[in-house]
Amino acid sequence: MNYLINFFTIFSGTTGLLIGQDRMSYMLLLLSGLAIAVILWLVCAFFGRLFYKPYRMSIGQHILCSILAVIVTLTVPTYASTVYLQPALVGVIAYWRDTLASSKAWQDKQFKREYAEIKKMGLEDFSSVIPPEKGGSIIPLNHAESRIKIGQMEAEAAIENFQFNFSLISKIIGTQATVSANMVSQDMNHFFKSNPGATYPLNRGVQLAVERIYQELEPQIPRIIFITRLALIFLVVIGYAICLGWIAYAALKQIRIHSAHTLHSNQ
Numbered sequence: 719m720n721y722l723i724n725f726f727t728i729f730s731g732t733t734g735l736l737i738g739q740d741r742m743s744y745m746l747l748l749l750s751g752l753a754i755a756v757i758l759w760l761v762c763a764f765f766g767r768l769f770y771k772p773y774r775m776s777i778g779q780h781i782l783c784s785i786l787a788v789i790v791t792l793t794v795p796t797y798a799s800t801v802y803l804q805p806a807l808v809g810v811i812a813y814w815r816d817t818l819a820s821s822k823a824w825q826d827k828q829f830k831r832e833y834a835e836i837k838k839m840g841l842e843d844f845s846s847v848i849p850p851e852k853g854g855s856i857i858p859l860n861h862a863e864s865r866i867k868i869g870q871m872e873a874e875a876a877i878e879n880f881q882f883n884f885s886l887i888s889k890i891i892g893t894q895a896t897v898s899a900n901m902v903s904q905d906m907n908h909f910f911k912s913n914p915g916a917t918y919p920l921n922r923g924v925q926l927a928v929e930r931i932y933q934e935l936e937p938q939i940p941r942i943i944f945i946t947r948l949a950l951i952f953l954v955v956i957g958y959a960i961c962l963g964w965i966a967y968a969a970l971k972q973i974r975i976h977s978a979h980t981l982h983s984n985q
Contacts, residue, residue: 833850
């Protein structure tokens with residue numbers, strides 16, 4: 719179910735970008751899809767007559783053809799809109815990042831995990847620190863190792879959250895949940911170099927996760943576009959194969975019934 723939601727989220731984004739960039743092209747593509755759908759519907763209606771001339775499609779077969787017609791009509795502009803897949807995915811990831819960074823429930827859960835882990839490391843003095851269970855909101859971070867560990871934990875937790883919410887994208891790009899301490903350390907050095915005298919933000923780990931996802935996503939875009947277009951074509955082909963198979967079976971069945979009835983009449 720999550721895969722399906724991801725699919726519609728992504729391609730509603732690409733379609734929105736296509737409409738925003740060139741509304742006329744979108745309308746022409748939609749009309750082209752409708753024209754192809756109508757032609758395929760007529761082909762299905764004629765197909766049964768190849769087996770049995772008096773054959774007419776049933777109501778159920780017409781309903782299936784109407785569903786396939788809607789799929790084909792929408793598939794044509796969706797196929798074209800895959801050129802906007804990269805900006806659409808960037809938009810999806812940015813929205814997820816902002817939502818996660820502002821989620822108090824996620825931050826509270828993460829704070830408790832980080833508090834327990836830093837305390838277990840034994841580098842910091844927790845003697846006068848109030849635990850989160852009693853309303854505490856501070857983790858002592860006087861050592862670089864503690865700060866690096868916090869950044870690493872938050873980045874990994876963010877990637878795991880992304881994998882859960884966007885399992886389809888994660889599956890395609892192969893996002894790994896591990897973030898090296900060296901990566902966090904480099905980010906800290908870069909941050910302090912750009913912001914001398916500032917305090918390293920504890921929620922920087924979410925941005926590290928986003929950067930990691932972008933790095934893995936970028937080289938995969940051509941492959942994702944190819945797989946997506948192939949999947950759209952495959953969906954349509956399978957749909958019409960089922961429809962034509964059903965029509966052929968029903969037409970041949972009518973031939974047998976007609977032949978049996980004719981034979982019985984002659985006797």
